[in-house]
Amino acid sequence: MADRAAPHLGPRAGRQALTTTVEAYLLLASARVRSDWQYRTSFAVFLFASLVINVFDFVGIAVLFTKTETLGDWSLDQVAFLYGAAGLCFGIGDLLVGSVENLSTKIKDGSFDVLLTRPVNALVNLTASEFTLRRLGKIGQAAAIFAIALAVNDIDWTPGRGVAVIVMLGAGSVIASATWVITASIAFWLINTREIGNAFTYGGGLAISYPVHVFEQWLRVLLTFIFPLVFVSYLPALYILGIDSPLALPDFLRWSSPVVAGAMVLVATRVWRRGLRRYRSTGS
């Protein structure tokens, strides 16, 4: 067990570190799933409730389209595409790291300190130990809507567009995950005001389910520069659906989501580490 005392040097150690991080995540998450399986009925009910809320959510949009043909010049098919993509990305992000929200609760009841005594990366430990399959409700619904949207929209399929769909979902999930980690880290500084982050994780997810050009400028700025959520669904959609935005944006933005995702990962790691360091300096 030579890695005991050796600091993390070299690419070999890096790869080793990654495998064990993923291993640890899978191990702890599966233990949590098994634990939750003890409460099967409760899980089933919550899954059902999750499906219901998501159905109702989309019902809301459908209702709007009984009154109008277009929303900000976008048809129901196109909005459904946005909705499905946003829902998938945020659903996956929630599934993977959403549990990081529990940080404030865990700090308050002292169980975060217990987490820190284990030889596991703190963030992995936190997200994996509270992993829940409940979030599959959102993912299922969003996947269905997205699949239908892919079919009904008259997409001019090229290899580029095919790749773009996959990149959109991948990068979008990463951006959403990073948003979760960053907003949860607020707990390290403002333990009681942590929920402010919900405005971006849940609010943000809601916002980018719609064509953002219907929003006033300040909100668009918020969703582009504060938390770059427009890169999750809206901008890639312009390319995939082959439509133009009334906002007259440069084309390259439509393919920038991987870069944005990478930047968000850096920011999220930085913020988390900073927060953790602060927590260990000031206690709770």
Add this chain to the structure above:
Amino acid sequence: MTSSRTGDPETSIQQPGPAVIETRGLTKVFTLRTRAGALRRHRRDVEAVNDIDLVVRAGEMVGYIGPNGAGKSTTIKMLTGVLAPSNGSVRVLGLEPVRQRIALARRIGVVFGQRSQLWWDLPLADSFALLRTVYRIDAATHRRNLDAFIDRLDLGPLLDTPVRQLSLGQRMRGELAAALLHDPELVFLDEPTVGLDVVSKHEVRRFLGELNREQGTTVLLTTHDLSDIEHLCRRMVIIDNGTVAYDGPLDDFRSRYGTHRTIVVDLQEEGPPLDVAGTDVVDVVGARQWLRFDRRLTSASQVVTAIVAQRAIRDLAIEEPDIEDMVRRLYDGTAHAETGPQAP
């Protein structure tokens, strides 16, 4: 104040090994923000731990005690890397706990009395299996340890029970096994016997004693219970108000600060407070009276003889001073220790 005696030759490891815990000037200052009025905030710096120098060597079993709020958990948190010190240095097993938290975590075991480290809804056996992977224990070691713990802590019938259904005593035995599966060199136990019944306490103590003797595992035991210390630890570190108030063998401490004992006597009938030379009546409730005496001035037998001569008694008991009493005495009565007559 620091004694280097290692105590009873029958139960101790004679050669103290290299230092596994070394702190120098360890300090932790918290900034408390309290609200004074609607919007103003009042800031106050609290020294939870102040300038502690502590050296624990391999194979030692140290009792770490102190009243609530004395800084015990804060110290443990700094030793395990959960909290960063405000000042001073700390090295555990040669590592810096904060910077090398994960590396250190692989080599230590921690048991929290109040919080469980086990997977609450899964059978106990599952926790052991999970920990095997988390700590990367090789199959042979895992098997060996698991078998030994199941045997010594009588865990066999508990293995298939979800942890949440275990009694406190059963769970604590499971926690101990879990903390030791990976053969840690150093174990921190935070109030492990609190709330346990007598039988479980005994088993836990026996187990810890064997562990220390046979494996040479260093143990730092935080507790309120003086009898834990008596049964297990040769060395006792008392922390009060963030500083080390005493660091040495239990016996020395007893004889220096445990000067007063209390006799609780049940008289046949109620009556006025007893008047016995060398004692103070501390309390009277019905026919029961509490008399306190200084062991250096008189003895239990003298007091009892005097009481019996004065009144008919039904029953009596002798109370040992508790740790809080002694620590209090340690501080405001340091004068006693220095000016009073020497221990008998």
Add this chain to the structure above:
Amino acid sequence: MAPAGPSTPTRIRVAVAPYLAVSTRAFRQFATYRGATFAGVVTNTMFGFIYAFVFRAVHDEVGMVGRFTATDTTTFVFAAQGFLLMTGAFGDRDISDRIRTGDIAADLYRPVDFQLWWLAHDHGKAAFHALARGIPPFAIGLVVLGLPFPGSPAAWLAFIPATVLGVTIAFAIRFLANLSGFWLLDVRGVVALVGIVQLLLAGHIVPLYFMPDRIQAIVRATPFAGITAHPVEILLGARWGGELLAIYAGQIAWLLILLGAGRALLGRARRNLVIQGG
């Protein structure tokens, strides 16, 4: 001359005292969560803006929806956000939690009316949420979007009783849902589902007047419509005369039915408890 016993005003005061006390205590208790309240206001406001902009885009296409303008809808959205917490749309489980832990036994033996006691508690909580989570998002939305202050004095006068009725209906429904904890092992899902249904049918996901006519009629007949949608529409000045009376009548009718059902269910639960020797 023998004393005639306590006067009626005193009797009333004494009878009402415990309920007032629990109301005040609930208000105070929630007033201590300052950080969370602030965070919640920010989130509510954000949601308000998102929905407001989306619905406004619909108005941009079609002009009025029913008898409501874009300004009406925007006002509706922010008012509805304000109603969220005070109508317990996120599913409060206080009663069912106490059933789970068994503390409910102590509550049932208290010499106060169980349902009224919890109603008083709910009203205290709602009062705080109305002030702290209701007004701020509403005010911020109106100010930022430059909207006129809604409602005439008459509309406000009609709005307030409708709101109180609405909050109470929401309580009555939640009360029933929580009581299912006496029979169901895990009531969390039930309470969550009720909250979710409330979100849709009370107009939080989309204002009811956007819905197609026939569906709208059905939704408005449910008790949920009277929780948020109807009071806010009154505030917008859209419901007068016969319609206003119909709304009040509907609210009162549902209130009596639901509170009555609650008391009946409670009686059942009490009897079961006694049989089980609890």
